[in-house]
Amino acid sequence: MIEGGYTLKVLRVDLTRRKAKVQPVSERFAVWFVGGRGWGAKILYDEVESGVDAFSPENKIVVASGPLSGLIVPCSGKTSFSTISPATGLYGDSNVGGEFSCALKRSGFDALIIEGSAEKPVILAVDDGNVMLKDASHIWGMPSLDAEKAVKDELGKDFHTAVIGPAGENLVKFAAVNCDFGRQAARCGVGAVMGSKKLKAIAVRGSKAIPAANPDRLKETYKETVAWMIKHPAFDLWKRQGTMQSIDWANELSCLPTRNFQEAQYEEFKKINGDTMESLTRLHNKGCYLCPIRCGQVNQVEGTVVEGPEYETAVMLGSNCALPSIEDVVYANYLCDQLGLDTISTGNTVAFAMECYEKGYLDREDTGGIKLKFGSSEALNETIKKIAYREGIGSLLAEGVEKASQAVGHGSERFAMHVKGLEVSGYDVRGAPAMGLSYATSDIGAHHNRAWAITYDIKTDRKSYGEDKVKWVIYLQHIRPLFDCLGVCRFPWVELGLNADYYAEFYTYATGVKASLEELLKGSERVWNLTRLINLKRGLKAEDDWLPPRVFEDGIPSGPLKGLTLSREKFRWMVEKYYELRGWSENGVPTEAKLGELGLLDSPSLSS
Ligand code: SF4
Known part of the structure; x- marks a missing residue:
């Protein structure tokens, strides 16, 4: 029996009918799908028909905490936003830090299920269990960070907020949701789905205690794990630079995307790295709920303050657009946050357009007068604004790099860097077959967070395509x-090497449900197969588990891996081995036996 961790209640909000209802959650459902994205995937699987478009009122957004959110567990402020993605047409989710999920649970709910579409812009406010839909006409059009402040000014500073900017309102396919001033659920276009529902903001406040089955053991384990983290030799660098420390590492190892993934090293990397950030723009660090690391870096440039950049942002807006200045990267980061754009997809898509411009596939007439050259911060910033407001070329790029390349033509699809319609994030995979497999088989499209396998490529052999790599990718995907x-x-x-078994302990002390790490991983595998089923129902084919032509055709132009590409033949073998090891058919379909083993042939729904 569940004794804590979960509230076992969700709030279902119908924006069309302006109605909300509290729905109980069955214990079996809670445990079977764990929480967060697992709950989101199952609710979407059960409730959204395969023909429903991402921008249809019939699409839903599940905003979910997890069983550890808000408890005495290090770094327990993560929230998942799950929906059908407008970028891919498939299952999508994005995860964000801060404290939103904690407030949601203190308000009495594990998750929000948002359905329908409002007639006019609204703010959904949940105040200790009381639900209000408030008019948002006065903040519609307002940039994200300003809108977040306006919502807090109106409702109360202690509300935690998730807001969209103009990009979400204008249905940019890679629009983000901004949480707690500077954290983003940025991938998969979840901000655009909020925009399609005319939902400008969600604000949550709560004062209820979150129950835990064994609070004493939870507290002891919290102290033990934090003490361990603080002693780690990399702890101080993590506080000072966060993930920005990885830029030098990626450059040295030839996996730093540069000029739209043409090159894998950036000659000016020192001008955008963690050390330069520390000396020129960094103000202080910032953390999510109960985080001792506090990896977020708050920066300032000419009076403009923003949380960020982190590695992905600095790489995709920096080296990938060949911007040789940390100040320019910080400002572009600020623009993306204010306008409500995913920095990864934005940097990827603008870099694609820059390459098209330099190759003569786009000219100044196409760009509205912008000299869209690599290295130009003015061009980058102007294009970012055009994307957010869908002006001129911005309207084309707002569709994402896949659609943009189809419209530009000239064979530019060859260097449109996406998987399944989601723009590739900050790693060049030509010397990293495992990382390539991770991108190719990711359920949401090319996103490093699903399986950051590049460290395994580096630790083993950059040119090997062995079964060990396939197994490692599958393990990471769970x-x-x-x-x-x-x-x-x-x-x-x-990053700090904390033993993952601690999370099984945390889960057991939080919920009272005794679970080993293996059992929790089985739950995660269940979710991975479930998102596969959603995607197959929505038309995904085995050939979609693939990478952009550039990684097979254009050798790395310089450096220690000069000339290296991925091999199509060997990579095909990896994908086939991946299906086999997953218990999927040769077409990438989970077999009856696998679904039976995972309990997915007859799995519980939300309240049953
Ligand atoms: S390490 Fe960074 S992202 Fe993770 S909880 Fe801490 S501040 Fe948030």
Whole structure:
């Protein structure tokens, strides 16, 4: 029996009918799908028909905490936003830090299920269990960070908020949701789905205690794990630079995307790295709920203050657009946050357009007068604004790099860097077959968080395509999303080496349900197969588990891996081995036996 961790209640809000109802959650459902993205996936699987478009009122957004969110567990402020993605037309989710999920649970709910579409812009406010839909006409059009402040001014500073900016309102396919001033659920276009529902903001406040089955053991384990983290030799650097420390590492190892993934090293990397940030723009660090690491870096440039950049942002807006200035990267980061754009997809898509411009596939007439050259911060910033407001070329790029390349033509699809319609994030995979497999087989499209396998490529052999790599990718695809299900950050485990078994202890002390790490990983595998089923129903084919032509055709132009590409033949073998090891058919369909083993042939729904 569940004794804590979960509230076992969700709030279902119908924006069309302006109605809300509280729905109980069955214990079997709660445990079977763990929480966070696991709950989101199952609710979407059960409730959204395969023909429903991402922008249809029939699409839903599940905003979910996990069983550890808000409890005495390090870094327990993560929230998952799950929906049908407008970028891919498939299952999508995005995970964000801060404290939103904690407030949601203190308000009495594990999750929000948002359905329908409002007639006019609204704010959904949940105040200790009381639900209000408030007019948002006065903040519609307002940039994200300003809108967040306006919502807090109106409702109360202690509300935690999730807001969209103009990009979400204008249905940019890679629009983000901004949480707690500077954290984003940015991937998969969840902000655009909020925009399609005319939902400008969600604000949550709560004062209820979150029950735990064994609070004493939870507290002891919290102290033990934090003490361990603080002693780690990399702890201080994590506080000072966060993930920005990885830029030098990625450059040295030839996996730093540069000029739209043409190059894998950036000659000006020192001008955008963690050390330069520390000396020129950094103000202080910032953390999510109960995080001792506090990896967020708050920066300032000419009076403009923003949380960020982190590695992905600095790489995609920096080296990938060849911007040789940390100040320019910080400002572009600020623009994306204010306008409500995913920095990864934005940097990827603008870099694609820059390459098209330099190759003569786009000219100044197409760009509205912008000299869209690599290295130009003015061009980058102007294009970012055009994307957010869908002006001129911005309207084309707002569809994402896949659609943009189809419209530009000239064979530019060859260097449109996406998987399944989601733009590739900050790693060049030509010398990293495992990381390539991770991108190719990711359920949401190319996103590093699903399986950050590049460290395994580096540790073993950059040119090997062995079964060990396939197994490692599958393992990572279970353990990394498990953190999203639990509602905690993965960094203590992945970056500071905290033993993952602690999370089974936390789960047991939180919920009273005794679970081993293996059992929790089984839950995560269940979710991975479930998102596969959603995607197959929505038309996904085996050939979609693939990478952009550039990684097979264009050798790395310089450096220690000069000339290296991925081999199509060997990579095909990896994908086939991946299906086999997953218990899927040769077409990438989970077999009856696998679904039976995972309990997915007759699995519980939300209240049963
Ligand atoms: S390590 Fe960074 S992302 Fe993770 S909880 Fe801490 S501040 Fe948030």
